[in-house]
Amino acid sequence: MGDLAGMDIRRAPIEELRQARGWSKPERDFWADEAAMWARFTAVWEGLDDAAWLEPVAKSEAGGPDWSFLDHVAHLAAWQEMAVDYIGRAADTGVWPTDEEVVGGDFDRFNEDQRAEWAGRSPEEVRAWAVVSRERLLPVARTVPLETIRGEDAWGWVFMSLHGHQLDHLGMLEPWLARRRVAS
Structure with missing residues (x-):
C-alpha cells in the first residue's frame, strides 16, 4: 500500500487510491x-444515457x-442524507453513533433495504438528489473541527459519508465503465 502523498486524486488508478x-x-x-x-x-456519470444507469x-x-x-x-445520496442528521447530532453532542446504533451492525442488509427509497426514480432525479444531499451535508460536516474529523470516532462518519464512500463505489463503477467502453 502506497502513501497518498503525491497522488492525483482525480487521475490515480482507483485501486491505488483505495489502498493508499x-x-x-x-x-x-x-x-x-x-x-x-x-x-x-x-465525472463517471457524465455522458451516460438513461439506459446505462439501469445496467447491472x-x-x-x-x-x-x-x-x-x-x-x-x-x-x-441516501447515505449523505442520513449523515446530515447523524453528523449534525454528533457535532452538537460529541457522541458519534456506532454501526449497531445505525444499521444494527448489518450494512449489507441495511443497504439492500434502502433500495426501496429510490425505486422508480429516474437517473435525472438521482443525479439531482446526489448533488443536493452533498450540498446539505457539506455545511454540517464543516462544523466539525478537522482534528475531530481525523479522530477515530468521527472519521468513519465524516470521511466515509463524503469521499470515502465515493472511493469505495468508484472501485466498482470505474471498472464497469471501462468494460462498457471497451465493449461499445
Whole structure:
C-alpha cells in the first residue's frame, strides 16, 4: 500500500487510491480531497444515457438483485442524507453513533433495504438528489473541527459519508465503465 502523498486524486488508478494510506494525516487538505473525489465521482456519470444507469454493475452483498449504476449513486445520496442528521447530532453532542446504533451492525442488509427509497426514480432525479444531499451535508460536516474529523470516532462518519464512500463505489463503477467502453 502506497502513501497518498503525491497522488492525483482525480487521475490515480482507483485501486491505488483505495489502498493508499494517509487520508487522515494533518497535512492533507481534507476539503480539497473531498472536492477532488466528488469531481471524480460525478465525472463517471457524465455522458451516460438513461439506459446505462439501469445496467447491472455489481452483485448485491445481501443476495438481492444486482446493483445498477443508478443504485450505486442513489445509495450514496441516501447515505449523505442520513449523515446530515447523524453528523449534525454528533457535532452538537460529541457522541458519534456506532454501526449497531445505525444499521444494527448489518450494512449489507441495511443497504439492500434502502433500495426501496429510490425505486422508480429516474437517473435525472438521482443525479439531482446526489448533488443536493452533498450540498446539505457539506455545511454540517464543516462544523466539525478537522482534528475531530481525523479522530477515530468521527472519521468513519465524516470521511466515509463524503469521499470515502465515493472511493469505495468508484472501485466498482470505474471498472464497469471501462468494460462498457471497451465493449461499445
